[in-house]
Amino acid sequence: MRPEPAYRIPFSGRAHRYTAEEVALVARVMQEADPLTQGRHLGEFQEAFSAYIGVPHCFATMNATCALELAAQLCELKPGDEVIVPAHTFTSSAYPFAKQGARLVWADSDPGTRVVTAQMIADKLSPRTKVVVVVHLYGFAAEMPEIMDLARRRHLLVVEDVAQALGAEVGGRKAGTFGDLGVFSFHSHKNVTTLGEGGMLVVRDPAQAALVPLLRHNGHCAFTQERPHYWTPAMGNLDLPRPGLWPSNYCLGEVESALGVALLARIDQMNAEKRGRACRFIDALADFPELVFHRVESTRHTYHLLAAYMDESARPGLRDAFMERMAFDKLIKCVVQYYPLYRYPLYIKNGFGQADCPGADDFFDHMVSFPFQHWLSDEDLAYMLASTREVLEGLR
Ligand SMILES: Cc1ncc(COP(=O)(O)O)c(C=O)c1O
Numbered sequence: 520m521r522p523e524p525a526y527r528i529p530f531s532g533r534a535h536r537y538t539a540e541e542v543a544l545v546a547r548v549m550q551e552a553d554p555l556t557q558g559r560h561l562g563e564f565q566e567a568f569s570a571y572i573g574v575p576h577c578f579a580t581m582n583a584t585c586a587l588e589l590a591a592q593l594c595e596l597k598p599g600d601e602v603i604v605p606a607h608t609f610t611s612s613a614y615p616f617a618k619q620g621a622r623l624v625w626a627d628s629d630p631g632t633r634v635v636t637a638q639m640i641a642d643k644l645s646p647r648t649k650v651v652v653v654v655h656l657y658g659f660a661a662e663m664p665e666i667m668d669l670a671r672r673r674h675l676l677v678v679e680d681v682a683q684a685l686g687a688e689v690g691g692r693k694a695g696t697f698g699d700l701g702v703f704s705f706h707s708h709k710n711v712t713t714l715g716e717g718g719m720l721v722v723r724d725p726a727q728a729a730l731v732p733l734l735r736h737n738g739h740c741a742f743t744q745e746r747p748h749y750w751t752p753a754m755g756n757l758d759l760p761r762p763g764l765w766p767s768n769y770c771l772g773e774v775e776s777a778l779g780v781a782l783l784a785r786i787d788q789m790n791a792e793k794r795g796r797a798c799r800f801i802d803a804l805a806d807f808p809e810l811v812f813h814r815v816e817s818t819r820h821t822y823h824l825l826a827a828y829m830d831e832s833a834r835p836g837l838r839d840a841f842m843e844r845m846a847f848d849k850l851i852k853c854v855v856q857y858y859p860l861y862r863y864p865l866y867i868k869n870g871f872g873q874a875d876c877p878g879a880d881d882f883f884d885h886m887v888s889f890p891f892q893h894w895l896s897d898e899d900l901a902y903m904l905a906s907t908r909e910v911l912e913g914l915r
Contacts, residue, residue, distance in 0.1 A: 525678040527850035527888050528899050532873035534677040535789060535893040541781050545714070545774055558738070565778035566720055568703075571783050576721045576728035579776055583682040583704030584611040585769035587722035587768050589617035589679050590700040592764070593727050597811040600649040605635040607879035608654040616650065619870060619910070620848040624648070625861050625874035628707045632813055633657055633826065633882060637665035650676045651881055654858070655684035655694045658710070658790075658823035659815065662700035670698075674909040678702065678889050681743060682718075685710060686790045699723050701885075705775075710789055710893070711782040733759055738766035790892055796900060797822040803904050805813055807911045808885075809837065824855070825891040828882060838885055839907050840914055849906035856888045 537545075552558055561579055569577040580586045582759050596602070599817030602616040606625035617623055627639045627783060636655050651670060653661050659847070663679070677698035687694040695701030722728040733740050738757040738777070754864070771779075794816070801812040803902045811828040813820075829838035845851045860866050861874040889903065 521847070523852075524847055524850055526556045526852045528852065528891045528895070528903055530852040530854050530888075531894070531900060531906060534709055534712055534894065535835070535908070539777075540756045541778060544781055545778055548774045548777040552777075555774070556770055556772045558773045559809075560773040560776035560780070561771060564756070564771070565719075567783050568781045570571070571786075572696055572721065574696045574700075574721055574723070576722040576725065577732075578728075578731045579771040579779065580718040580720055580735060580769045581771055582706060582716045583680075583702050583718040584615070584909070585735075585767070586702040586718040587611055587615040587678075588618070588767065589720050589731060589769065590702055590736060591619045591621075593700060593722070594619065594621075594650050594678070596621045596649060599647055601645055602650040602652060603640055603648060604652040604655050605639075605656070606859075606861055606874050606876045607633070607857045608656055608680070608860065609682065609857065609899070610860060610863070610865070610882040612654050612682075614865070616652070617871070618862070622647070622796050623871045625859075625871070625876055625879075626651075626758070627876040627878040628656070630828070630878045632659055632762040634659055634661040635664060635666075637669045638899045639878075640666060641669055644673060644787050648673070648675060650678060652678045652680055653698065654680040654682075656849040657813070658684045658685055658687060658793075658821035659813065659825050659861060660687040660689045660694035660819050663694065665691075667697050676700070676893055682706070683709065684821050686786050686818070687821045690826045695721050700727075704844055705782075705816070706780060708823075710821055711779075711786050712795065713771070717771055717775050717779060720906070724727075730760070734766050735763075736766065739843055770782070775819055790818070793822040793891070793893060794818075794820060799826050800825065800889075800900065800904055805908060807908070809833065810911065811905070822891065824856070828888050829885045831885060836915065837914060838887060844886060844910045845906060849902075849907055849910065851903055852890055854888045855886055859881060859883055867869045 552840040565577045598620045602621040603624045604613045609630045626635045679698040679701040680696035682704035701721035703719040705713040742756045787880040801814045809830045831837045859879045
C-alpha cells in the first residue's frame, strides 16, 4: 500500500475547537470539583440535556457505547429474541444487544437518506422480533413517526442511536425522544465533544429510569431501613431488583459534565453552521451529477458527516480514482465509512454474517466521506471544493 501523504486537509479526529470560556471552565472545574466524579456537574449536565431535548430522564455516561450497553440491558432480552439493527452503522449500535443474548437481524438503508425506513424494518420482522435499533446516521433523523407507528402496532421496543445526530429534529421534535430509549455520543468526532469521550442515555419509562443510576454505578444505592449511624451496616447499599441483572461503572466525570453544559448552549449554532456549509458545498457541485449527496436544509440533518454516493455507471472505478487523486494530488483525506457489519469477522464468527441489504452494500461500495470537521476554515472548504471539481473534471 502506498504510504499516506502529509495531508493539507486531514479527516480530523476532533470535531471542533473550544472557546476561551470553555477552556477556562475546564481548568476551574479541574481544580475545584470535589469529587471529580458523581458530583453536582453530572446532575447539571443531565438537567441541561433534558431541557434541551425536552424529555425528563437523561443519564450521562462515559460514552455512547456504555449507554447502548445499558439500553440493551433495559430491553430485558431473552435468548432467541431478535433485534433489528441497520447493517450500515457503527459497530456499537449492534453488539451490546448480541452480548445480552439477542439474535441480530440486519436491516437495509435507504439509498437516498442512508438511514433505515419503517418499510425496511417491516421487511425484517418475525414473531421473535423484540427490539428495533434506529440509527440517525450521518446526522440525519430517520422517519420516526412512521417507525413508532409500526413499533407500537407490533409491540416492539425502539432504541434510537442518536450518536451522530444531537439536535436533529423530525416535525419539531428532537431525535432521541421518539423511542423507548435514546443514546447520544460526545466522542471526539461528534458535533460536540466532552474532551473525547461522553454519552447520554434517555429513558422514556420512569420505572426503567429509576434503575439506571444503579446499573450505571455499581449497584450503589441507599439503605431503606432506619440506621443508627451512617457507617452501619455499611456506608452504602448494593442492590438491583432481580437476580441476573448486574451493574457496571459508566459514569461521566465532573469536568466533562461541566463542559457538556457549556457545549449544549452552542450545539444548535454549530449544527446550523455545518448544515449551511454542507448545502453550499453540495450546490456548488450540482454540475457533477456523478457525485450524489443527500441535501437537507432543515434541522432534520446535523451534517455530522458529509457523505456522497459516487455514481460509477459511466466510469467503473471512479470512486477509488477520485479518492486517490484527492489524497495524493490534493492532499485531502476522504474516507469510506460503515462497512456493513455482517462483513466483519467479529459478526461472521458469532453467526451474524448473513444479510439481505442491497442498499447498504451498494452505498458502502460507492461512498465517499469528505473531511467535515467544524474547525475547517472557509479557505480549507474553498480549496476542497475547487479540488473536488478539478479532480472530477480530470476523471471525465
Ligand atoms: C452511530 C454510532 N453509534 C454509536 C457510537 C458509539 O459512540 P461512543 O464512541 O461515544 O461510544 C458511535 C460513535 O462513533 C456512532 O457513530
